[in-house]
Amino acid sequence: MGKANWVPPLLAVIGLGLLAASGARAETAHEKELYEAAKKEGSITWYSGILDQPICDKVGQAFSAQYPGIQFDVIKTTSQVAFQRLLQDLKAGQVQADVFTTTDIGHMVFLKSKDELVQYVPENEAGLVPALQHVDPDGYYHTGWVGLSAIVYNTAKVKPADVPKDWPDLTDAKWKNQITFGSPNYSGMVGVWTVAMAERYGWDYFTKLNELSPQIGRSIDDSVTVLNSGERIVGMGNPATAIRSAAKGNPLAVVYPTSGTLMVISPSGIIKGTAHPNAAKLFMEFIAGPEYSKILVQNFEQPLRTDVAPATGAKSLADMKLFAPTAEQIDKELPPNKAKWRDTFGM
Amino acid sequence: MNRQSLAPGLDGQEAGIAARPAARGRGRVRRSFRVEPWTLIWIGATLILLFLVIAPMLRLLISSLQSTDTGAFTLENYVIAYGNQRRLIGLGNSLLYGGAVVLVSIGFAVPLAWAVARTDMPGKSVVRATVLGAFITPSYLGAIGWILLAGPNAGWINRAWKAVTGADTGLFDVYSFAGLVLVTALYAFPYIFVFTADALDRVSSEMEEAAHILGMSPLRTVFKVTLPLVLPAVLGGSIIVFLDTVALFGTPAVIALPARINIMTLQLWQFFEFPVRAEAAAAYAVPLVLITMAMLALQRLILGRKGYVSLTGKGGGRHHMALGRLRWPVLGLCLVVCSLAVFLPYAALAQAAFSRAWGQGFSFANLTFGNFAYLFKEASSRQIILNTFTYSAATACVAVVLALIVAYVVSRRLVPFGGVLAGLCMAPLVVPGIVLAIGFYAVYSTPPLALYGTAAILVLGFTTRFLPIAFANCMAGLRSLNPEMEEAVRILGGSRLLAVRRVVVPLLKKSLVGTWLLVFIPASRELSTAIFLVAAKTRVISVMILDLSENGSFELLAALGFFLLGVTILIVLLGYRLVGRDFLLRKA
Numbered sequence: 001m002g003k004a005n006w007v008p009p010l011l012a013v014i015g016l017g018l019l020a021a022s023g024a025r026a027e028t029a030h031e032k033e034l035y036e037a038a039k040k041e042g043s044i045t046w047y048s049g050i051l052d053q054p055i056c057d058k059v060g061q062a063f064s065a066q067y068p069g070i071q072f073d074v075i076k077t078t079s080q081v082a083f084q085r086l087l088q089d090l091k092a093g094q095v096q097a098d099v100f101t102t103t104d105i106g107h108m109v110f111l112k113s114k115d116e117l118v119q120y121v122p123e124n125e126a127g128l129v130p131a132l133q134h135v136d137p138d139g140y141y142h143t144g145w146v147g148l149s150a151i152v153y154n155t156a157k158v159k160p161a162d163v164p165k166d167w168p169d170l171t172d173a174k175w176k177n178q179i180t181f182g183s184p185n186y187s188g189m190v191g192v193w194t195v196a197m198a199e200r201y202g203w204d205y206f207t208k209l210n211e212l213s214p215q216i217g218r219s220i221d222d223s224v225t226v227l228n229s230g231e232r233i234v235g236m237g238n239p240a241t242a243i244r245s246a247a248k249g250n251p252l253a254v255v256y257p258t259s260g261t262l263m264v265i266s267p268s269g270i271i272k273g274t275a276h277p278n279a280a281k282l283f284m285e286f287i288a289g290p291e292y293s294k295i296l297v298q299n300f301e302q303p304l305r306t307d308v309a310p311a312t313g314a315k316s317l318a319d320m321k322l323f324a325p326t327a328e329q330i331d332k333e334l335p336p337n338k339a340k341w342r343d344t345f346g347m
Numbered sequence: 348m349n350r351q352s353l354a355p356g357l358d359g360q361e362a363g364i365a366a367r368p369a370a371r372g373r374g375r376v377r378r379s380f381r382v383e384p385w386t387l388i389w390i391g392a393t394l395i396l397l398f399l400v401i402a403p404m405l406r407l408l409i410s411s412l413q414s415t416d417t418g419a420f421t422l423e424n425y426v427i428a429y430g431n432q433r434r435l436i437g438l439g440n441s442l443l444y445g446g447a448v449v450l451v452s453i454g455f456a457v458p459l460a461w462a463v464a465r466t467d468m469p470g471k472s473v474v475r476a477t478v479l480g481a482f483i484t485p486s487y488l489g490a491i492g493w494i495l496l497a498g499p500n501a502g503w504i505n506r507a508w509k510a511v512t513g514a515d516t517g518l519f520d521v522y523s524f525a526g527l528v529l530v531t532a533l534y535a536f537p538y539i540f541v542f543t544a545d546a547l548d549r550v551s552s553e554m555e556e557a558a559h560i561l562g563m564s565p566l567r568t569v570f571k572v573t574l575p576l577v578l579p580a581v582l583g584g585s586i587i588v589f590l591d592t593v594a595l596f597g598t599p600a601v602i603a604l605p606a607r608i609n610i611m612t613l614q615l616w617q618f619f620e621f622p623v624r625a626e627a628a629a630a631y632a633v634p635l636v637l638i639t640m641a642m643l644a645l646q647r648l649i650l651g652r653k654g655y656v657s658l659t660g661k662g663g664g665r666h667h668m669a670l671g672r673l674r675w676p677v678l679g680l681c682l683v684v685c686s687l688a689v690f691l692p693y694a695a696l697a698q699a700a701f702s703r704a705w706g707q708g709f710s711f712a713n714l715t716f717g718n719f720a721y722l723f724k725e726a727s728s729r730q731i732i733l734n735t736f737t738y739s740a741a742t743a744c745v746a747v748v749l750a751l752i753v754a755y756v757v758s759r760r761l762v763p764f765g766g767v768l769a770g771l772c773m774a775p776l777v778v779p780g781i782v783l784a785i786g787f788y789a790v791y792s793t794p795p796l797a798l799y800g801t802a803a804i805l806v807l808g809f810t811t812r813f814l815p816i817a818f819a820n821c822m823a824g825l826r827s828l829n830p831e832m833e834e835a836v837r838i839l840g841g842s843r844l845l846a847v848r849r850v851v852v853p854l855l856k857k858s859l860v861g862t863w864l865l866v867f868i869p870a871s872r873e874l875s876t877a878i879f880l881v882a883a884k885t886r887v888i889s890v891m892i893l894d895l896s897e898n899g900s901f902e903l904l905a906a907l908g909f910f911l912l913g914v915t916i917l918i919v920l921l922g923y924r925l926v927g928r929d930f931l932l933r934k935a
Contacts, residue, residue: 045883052898053891057727073883076894081878084625088788096800154706177500183604185617215522215605224899228706229494230501241899248902249704249713342433346607 030123031285035067037278043071044279047086047097049079049104049188050145050266055299062291063283070279078219079103079188079266086271090116098280101144101268103188105327106334108141108267117141118270120281124288127305129317135265135327144268144287146302146317149193149220150261152237154227156251164234166257167197171208179214180232183347184338186218192264193220193236194337195325200259206344216345227252243314244300256315260323385844389761392752393768399749399811400771403786404778410789411629424630434614434631441611442638444528445589451532452588455684456539457574457581462677464547465573467667469674474681476916481688482537483915485872485889487597488908489534491896492692494601495699497521503695522606531598533688535591538816538865539584542823545861546580547573549827552666565668579826582646583819590639590776590815596875615782625785632782639773693909700905718906728891735887736914738802739870742809746866747859749810750817755847758825759833769818776815780875784808788879800882808876813866820865824858825851860922868915 027035038044044063048056053076060072075082079102089096102108111117121139132143151164164170170179184191197205215232217223223235224242228250239254239261246252268287270280286292293303300311310316325333414421429435462468463475481489496504497519505517520526550573558568574581599610611631618628670677699705703715722728753772757765775783787808791798798804828851836846852859874889881890888911895904 052900053727053886053894054725075881075883077878077890078897084785085788085879088785092789156706216607217605218600219897221897221899225896225901228704228899228901229498230706231494231498232500245704245706245899250706252706347604347609347613 028123031282034278034282034285038067038276038282039069041276041279042069043073044098044276044283045096046072046074046283047082047100048074048076049082049102050076050147051299051301052076055295055301058295058298059292062295063286066286066291067282070282078186079107080186083107090271095271095273095275097271098274098276099268099270099283101266103145103147103264103266104191105135105265105267106331108136108269109327109331111269111271112136112138112140116272118272118274118277118280120270120284122281122285122288124285127290127307128288129304129306131263131317131322132265132304135267141267141269142284142288143265143304145266145296146304147189147220147264147266148239148261148302148320149189149196149236149264150239151255151257152223152227152235152239152242153253153255154230154233154251155253157230157233163253163255165255166259168201168205170234170236171205171212173212175234176212178233179209179212180217180223180226180235181214181237182217182220182222184334184341185347187220188266189220189238189264190236191334191337192325192330193262194341195330195333196262196323198333198337199325199329203340203344206341210344216347224252239314240299240301243311247300247313256320258321260321263317263322263324265324383842383844385842385847388844389752389756392749393756395749396753396768396771396814399807399814400775402790403783403811404774406789407629407778407782407786408633410626411633413626415624415626424624424627427624427627428618428631433609434611437609437611437614440609441593444524444531444610445592447524447528448532448535448592449585449589451528452536452539453581453585455532455536455688456584457543458677459681459684460540460543460547461569461573462681464544465550465569465668466670466677467674468670468677468681470678470681474678474685477685477689478537478540479868479916479919480693480912481534481685482541483868483872483912483919484534484689484692484908485597485874485892485911486531486534486595487601487874488696488892488904489688489692490530490598490601491904492696493521493526493530493533495695496691497526522602524606524608527598527602527606527608529687530602531592531595534598535588536684536688538587538591539581541861541865542580542584542820543577545820545858546577546823546827548857549824550576555668569668579650580823582649583823586642586646586773587776587816587819589642590635593635593638594776594778594780594875596780628782628785632778635778639776640770643770643773693912696905696908699901700909702902705902705905718902719910721903722906722910727886730884731886731888731891732910732914734802734885735871735889735911736918738805738809738885738887739867741802741806742813742870743863743867745806745810746814746817747821747863750814750821750862751852751859754818754821754825755851758822759830769822772818773815775811780812780873783812784876784879787811787876800885802885805877805880805885805887808880809870809873812873812876813870816869817862817866820858820862821855824855824862828854860925864919864922867918871911871915 046056046060051059053074056074056076060074064070064072075085077085082100083102083104086097086100100107100111108117117140119139122142125133125142128143132146135141135143151167151170153163162174164172164175182190184194194206215226217226220236220238221241223232223237224245226232227235227237228245239256242252242254268284270277270284274280288304290305290308293305293308297303297308297311300314302314302317303310411424412420412422414423459474459478463471494502496502497517499505499517499520499522502517502521504519508514508518509516521530554572554576555568558572559565563571594612596612596616599608599613603610604613615628615631618624618631698709700718701715702709702713703717704713707713722732750772753768756762757769762768778786787804790796791804791807798807832850832854833843833846836850837843841849871887872889874893877887877890878893881887888907892904892907895901895907
């Protein structure tokens with residue numbers, strides 16, 4: 001045997017392994033180019049209709065850490081409010097937001113039709129979960145967040161034998177005065193849920209739900225608060241919020257319905273006419289990149305990428321049966337659903 | 348009546364002693380036209396008022412007549428807004444809601460104000476502090492506390508009732524019209540309390556003593572002499588409570604929505620859904636201005652030409668009515684109201700504020716200060732807290748100065764168009780905050796102002812929003828002040844500015860501090876205006892509370908509510924310390 005001539009290759013392998021393990025990323029040439037141009041622009045503003053302010057702030061801090069020299073400002077409101085502000089800005093001829101993210105895909109359809117978006121497909125899009133890619137075939141908007149809609153319940157008050165297993169189980173008479181959910185008039189995600197349920201089970205599903213005297217809140221996350229208080233014991237909600245709350249010690253659990261968990265894609269897009277187009281593109285790359293997905297996972301949200309594992313206790317998208325209405329379906333059916341909701345539930 | 352100086356030829360300089368004029372004008376009595384500093388001040392104030400109020404409201408009126416898509420003139424927005432039965436029912440319910448809240452609030456506020464200002468009841472500072480606590484509490488937060496107390500299934504009160512009496516259903520369901528009215532009134536009655544207590548503080552006891560000498564029983568005196576004297580204050584406060592209630596969004600969203608009660612502001616929200624029709628929203632809100640005008644006319648009708656002057660230049664003091672054995676029942680009544688408004692709901696919220704996981708229920712393992720620690724540790728939340736109090740203080744200062752100037756001009760009838768100025772000052776109150784905010788956003792964020800993202804746009808927006816309260820309170824104060832003292836100053840050669848500075852302001856000092864707080868406190872919890880006007884660096888506590896509630900972070904929300912209560916109480920106590928002793932109080 002020669003003089004330990006397996007050492008250099010081993011060292012090389014160890015070195016590469018360490019490099020990979022340390023998570024060091026090499027910037028691609030495209031990214032470098034964007035960064036240089038973005039640094040000259042100096043800042044970026046994000047109108048976010050997703051997550052919450054603390055998480056959005058963390059996203060901003062991570063972005064600034066990865067790309068120093070670019071000031072990051074984020075305004076988190078509900079998607080309705082963010083959209084209204086955006087429209088006011090556009091009407092006044094002043095583009096304040098560089099990137100806009102909303103839970104309501106109808107907003108993006110509208111903006112695209114009025115030619116207010118910039119077409120840009122991030123490089124990192126290739127690393128996304130396949131179901132989340134090519135949300136817009138023309139590349140004007142891309143996935144910024146994945147919201148899920150499933151069944152949630154209070155573990156202290158619901159016996160294991162009674163736990164509902166699928167969507168139709170919610171209409172069972174034993175849940176009279178016990179069920180809660182949000183309203184499509186206030187929440188984009190609940191709106192998509194009405195479209196999905198009406199497609200599958202007809203509007204009769206909601207007529208039956210009304211007979212149970214449900215407590216109707218506003219946002220999809222209101223059900224978590226109501227369940228925590230014990231006022232109602234079963235409902236429809238966002239698994240990420242429920243798991244986040246349960247991790248603190250609250251008596252909540254999630255049921256991923258057997259016929260499928262509803263997936264709502266929240267798109268992000270770059271506004272046309274912004275003074276910081278390169279910074280905006282860089283942020284779109286960031287959203288599709290691993291750092292952003294890691295922040296989502298830390299907060300029990302669904303990661304967007306295949307190479308980032310979901311949080312312990314949360315299922316990954318690949319392990320779930322998912323279904324989602326198309327953007328056309330949502331665009332067409334949501335407004336009449338809102339009117340039908342008012343007729344059925346009175347509000 | 349013309350209030351011009353009775354001694355022509357004098358100028359507006361300091362220390363006008365009658366000996367001066369002989370030295371001037373070489374003995375000729377000229378009627379010199381000099382522009383008093385006061386004239387410049389009130390003209391400037393009027394212009395600012397016109398800009399602050401007229402610009403956004405005109406913008407709203409114009410947009411209510413514009414088509415959403417093309418911008419052309421159209422009446423379709425009014426058709427959209429009122430052509431639907433549900434919307435009409437919503438408006439009707441809102442008016443009923445407002446009226447009911449006013450009645451309940453008067454029922455809470457007037458007895459408490461009388462007990463605190465005119466009797467020797469013990470524990471007054473506790474009652475005053477608690478009423479302030481109720482005022483500081485965002486009604487939205489109080490409603491959440493009441494849901495924890497009186498939710499039909501899990502509310503503490505109902506669970507206790509079921510356990511004690513073995514009944515099937517609880518005692519009180521907060522998700523009802525009665526619940527809605529009660530919860531709103533508990534956080535609106537402080538307006539009437541402050542106005543009434545303020546007015547009662549200034550009523551000297553002479554008239555009550557006269558009634559007593561003439562043989563009237565104390566109880567009849569209260570109803571026929573004392574309370575009628577403060578009718579303007581009660582009415583002023585009631586109008587504000589009514590309009591505020593009609594425009595409220597937070598409490599209806601939390602209680603009326605699950606209770607399936609159709610309220611106007613909830614209907615209004617629909618116009619902001621996609622597709623957004625802000626123009627129809629403006630159209631829905633515009634008729635409320637007509638309602639305001641009707642209420643102001645009604646107020647004038649009720650008050651009539653009767654005199655409400657109770658603070659004169661002839662001195663006089665006031666002393667507290669001795670209640671004897673009735674002291675304790677009266678205190679008990681006050682404490683019941685205080686419990687309903689503050690002690691009970693905050694106890695319920697405390698369970699969440701000090702819990703790691705409030706759904707787990709009470710246990711020693713679950714107790715933590717972590718929620719409060721988070722508020723201090725996070726740089727963004729510290730910034731938000733600082734922002735809130737800075738902007739509210741700035742708003743209060745601007746609003747009080749502006750309101751005092753305009754109220755003085757109107758109450759002393761210095762100009763013929765005083766009624767118009769009064770109407771302008773009161774108009775912003777009636778337009779729902781969310782609609783007004785769009786007007787602000789449209790006016791202030793476009794060039795040449797381009798105030799978008801600055802603190803200034805928030806302060807201006809809040810000032811316009813709360814100007815009506817400051818104005819109403821200043822008017823109530825000035826109405827009780829007999830003009831003879833200012834006339835005395837003018838006769839002696841002083842300018843009107845001197846009269847205001849050295850006579851009116853010191854006499855109304857306590858009232859002005861009260862007015863400042865009456866603007867500061869609502870400004871620090873204002874939500875609907877803030878939603879549209881905040882930017883990344885200028886966020887405020889109310890927006891943070893909304894954000895926390897929308898993603899279920901209930902523990903932090905409760906902690907933030909406590910924190911807001913604590914700091915605002917400190918600021919209020921500081922304010923009272925600055926005002927000093929009540930100089931009218933006659934030593935027994």
